[in-house]
Amino acid sequence: MYLHKFADKMQKSTMMLVLACVLSMCLCPMTNTVLGASGRAGASEVVVAQGADAVTLDPQKQSDTDTGNVCNSIYDPLLLRDQDMSIKPALATDWKRTSTTEWVLNLRRDVKFHNGEPFNADAVKFTFDRVKDPATRALIAPLFSTILKCEVVGPYTVRFVTDGLDPVFLGRLTNLLIVPPKYIKEKGDDYFARHPVGTGPYLFVQWVRDDRVVVEANDQYFRGRPAVDRIVWKAVPEMATRIAGLQTGEIDIVQSIPSDQIGALKTSRSVKVVTSPCAQIQMLNFNTFVAPADNKYFRLAVAHAIDPRPIVDGLLGGYASVLSIPIADVIPNAPKSVKRLPYDPAKAKEYLAKAGYPSGLSVEMNCQNGKYPMDKEIAQILAQQLSQVGIKVTLMPLEFGQFQTQMRARKIAPLYTTGGNNVLLDTDPQFNAFYGSGGALSTYSNKALDDLIDQGRTSTETKDRVAVYEKAFALLRDDAGGIGIIQYTLISASSTKVSWAPRPDGRIRAYDIGLRK
Numbered sequence: 403m404y405l406h407k408f409a410d411k412m413q414k415s416t417m418m419l420v421l422a423c424v425l426s427m428c429l430c431p432m433t434n435t436v437l438g439a440s441g442r443a444g445a446s447e448v449v450v451a452q453g454a455d456a457v458t459l460d461p462q463k464q465s466d467t468d469t470g471n472v473c474n475s476i477y478d479p480l481l482l483r484d485q486d487m488s489i490k491p492a493l494a495t496d497w498k499r500t501s502t503t504e505w506v507l508n509l510r511r512d513v514k515f516h517n518g519e520p521f522n523a524d525a526v527k528f529t530f531d532r533v534k535d536p537a538t539r540a541l542i543a544p545l546f547s548t549i550l551k552c553e554v555v556g557p558y559t560v561r562f563v564t565d566g567l568d569p570v571f572l573g574r575l576t577n578l579l580i581v582p583p584k585y586i587k588e589k590g591d592d593y594f595a596r597h598p599v600g601t602g603p604y605l606f607v608q609w610v611r612d613d614r615v616v617v618e619a620n621d622q623y624f625r626g627r628p629a630v631d632r633i634v635w636k637a638v639p640e641m642a643t644r645i646a647g648l649q650t651g652e653i654d655i656v657q658s659i660p661s662d663q664i665g666a667l668k669t670s671r672s673v674k675v676v677t678s679p680c681a682q683i684q685m686l687n688f689n690t691f692v693a694p695a696d697n698k699y700f701r702l703a704v705a706h707a708i709d710p711r712p713i714v715d716g717l718l719g720g721y722a723s724v725l726s727i728p729i730a731d732v733i734p735n736a737p738k739s740v741k742r743l744p745y746d747p748a749k750a751k752e753y754l755a756k757a758g759y760p761s762g763l764s765v766e767m768n769c770q771n772g773k774y775p776m777d778k779e780i781a782q783i784l785a786q787q788l789s790q791v792g793i794k795v796t797l798m799p800l801e802f803g804q805f806q807t808q809m810r811a812r813k814i815a816p817l818y819t820t821g822g823n824n825v826l827l828d829t830d831p832q833f834n835a836f837y838g839s840g841g842a843l844s845t846y847s848n849k850a851l852d853d854l855i856d857q858g859r860t861s862t863e864t865k866d867r868v869a870v871y872e873k874a875f876a877l878l879r880d881d882a883g884g885i886g887i888i889q890y891t892l893i894s895a896s897s898t899k900v901s902w903a904p905r906p907d908g909r910i911r912a913y914d915i916g917l918r919k
Contacts, residue, residue: 445631448900448915451644451653455612455637460595461579462533465541467908472615472635475912477579477600480507480526481572485914487734487827487906489572493521493580493601499862502567507575509558513624515582516599516606523554528583530562538591545577545825569862573826603628603913612637617912629901629916645895648673654897655915657904660775661721667895677721678904680892681824684780685728686885687836688817689845694765695816699757701882704817705743707750707791708784710887717779721893725886727875728822728836732889732906735829735864737872742886743879750791762792767817768808771799774821775890781819784887812845819887827907829871830858837884846883 452468461473480494494507513521530552533540548568553561564571580601586594598606603625604617615635619628636653638644645663647653649670659667659675667673686708688695695701710724725731726742754762769781778799785795798815800808808814820843824832834840838855839847854874858867878884894904901916 446629446917447632447634448630448654448917449634449636449647449652450655450910450912450915451636451638451647453637453639453641453644453658456609456615456635458595459598459606459609459615460591461581461598461600462529462538462540462542463595468637471910471912472617473579473598474602474909475604475617475633475635476598476602476606477581478513478602479577479579480509480575483573483576483827483905483907485903485905487732489576493526494575497572499571500561503564505562505564505571506555507560507562509560510624511558513601514622515585515601516620517582517585519582519584519599521580521601522557523560525580525583526560527552527554528586529578529580532581532586533578542577545574549574567859567862569859569867570826570828570830571862573828577825604633607632625913628913630912633912633915648895648897651897654900655894655902655910656896657892657894657908657910659893659895661719661893664893664895672898673895674898675893675895676904678892678894678906679723679730679732680890680906680908681730681732681827682774682890682892682908683725683728683730683822684774684777684819684887684890685725685822685836686784686817686819686887687728687845688883689812689814690847690883691812691845692816694757694759694763697757698881699753700759702743703750703753703757703791704788704793705750705879705882705885706746706753707793708787708885708887709745711745713780713783713888717776717783718888718890721891722888723891725889727879728884728886729829729832729875730824730889733824733827733829733832735867735871737868737875739872740875740879743882747791754792759792762794764794764796765817766815767795767797767819768805768815769797769799769819770802770805770821773802773805777819777821780887784819806843809843809845814845829867830855833858833871833874837878848877848881848883851877851881851883 454468456469456472458464461477464470464473478493480492481489482492484490494509497505497507499505509523515521532538533543533546548565550563550565555561582599585599603620603623605620607618608616618632621627641663644653644656648656664675667675688701690696714722714724727740729736731738767785770777781797785797788795822832834855835843837846838844839852851874854870858870861867892904892908896902899918901918
């Protein structure tokens with residue numbers, strides 16, 4: 403009986419204690435205060451909202467921007483692109499081309515993976531071989547198609563062998579995130595993809611599927627400890643929800659904001675809106691293997707009939723720029739001196755008559771629908787402009803997969819608008835893909851242009867390649883083989899507590915995020 407009464411008293415006391423604790427917690431305000439990498443209270447936190455969750459945390463098995471942003475906070479490449487897109491050392495300290503097909507890189511000696519495993523030449527070779535192994539099913543493998551092998555020269559020296567001269571070689575290495583050999587061999591690919599270990603500025607802490615990935619600062623990072631203690635990569639599919647989160651302070655960084663949704667953000671004192679150029683473009687191309695696009699005069703008529711300015715100023719609200727040539731001007735070796743053919747409806751009608759259509763004609767035009775911002779609407783404006791000179795357009799939007807299939811098979815319409823991005827930030831891959839006779843996405847063929855494309859691959863010097871590309875794009879313009887329309891402006895927003903600037907490549911680098919004092 404005594405024991406029963408004692409237990410009853412203890413139970414009541416315990417319940418009162420629990421209730422007191424709950425009330426205490428309820429009275430405390432919710433803040434962004436977290437336990438940081440060192441386990442201390444009051445550590446800083448930045449929440450980055452993206453449109454989708456990471457698909458994997460294995461850097462070799464991803465190719466989308468959202469996943470890449472997360473992976474780049476955990477892993478390091480051999481080389482990296484700085485804010486101005488110039489190539490800088492990362493895990494490699496220096497590099498040298500020793501022959502037409504060979505590059506030697508020296509590696510840092512003071513780096514360890516987050517689990518204590520040493521970083522060295524063996525880790526680089528393991529990473530590269532893993533990418534090239536078909537069994538890995540690495541989504542980034544196509545980026546390294548020109549590199550044949552990686553050889554260990556010494557404990558901290560590697561040699562890469564390419565299939566001929568590869569002027570884009572250094573850019574490729576900015577996408578090779580190095581992984582720990584021993585850890586992967588012990589744990590396996592599946593475990594590694596869920597519990598990543600890298601050498602990067604942040605250590606993996608938590609992944610809640612379809613919600614968030616949490617990383618915390620690496621105190622031992624070789625470039626210096628990151629400024630922010632904790633980064634939360636938050637998956638928020640709805641743009642309206644991301645914007646609302648910025649306004650309430652629950653979210654700190656949002657990127658790729660549509661131009662028609664930023665008005666409210668500009669009036670908020672706690673939010674900073676930043677616009678910047680990016681590598682994403684829209685162009686108008688021709689399937690020169692079918693009539694009437696096989697006629698140069700018809701193509702010139704189209705070139706003089708279109709004016710991108712209403713698209714920039716009206717449709718996109720000024721958050722874009724007119725493109726002189728079909729490649730973004732943020733690409734380091736893209737020529738800046740080549741001008742577009744002027745908007746001249748009278749001249750367009752003259753060329754249309756020379757092409758054999760003095761009374762005009764009807765033509766089909768394909769476009770993408772939703773792959774790029776306002777892509778269908780851009781095509782609609784171009785179609786309306788063409789109608790003013792006698793070219794009646796039947797616009798046929800296509801789903802992206804179908805669009806790509808028809809373009810590769812050269813069964814696309816005589817006219818088509820298409821978006822383009824530039825993962826390697828180099829003129830050659832994109833230029834050849836769309837306009838080289840053997841390009842994977844090309845519906846144009848010109849032997850003189852092919853020769854210039856090949857010439858652009860004979861040097862790794864930017865000034866020499868720019869000189870070649872000036873000739874190449876002038877030739878393309880004069881033959882109206884392809885027409886630049888607009889270059890998108892990247893619209894980003896961040897909390898005023900955050901020090902951060904968007905990059906031309908559209909990536910968010912966690913190490914570049916700081917806090918305002």
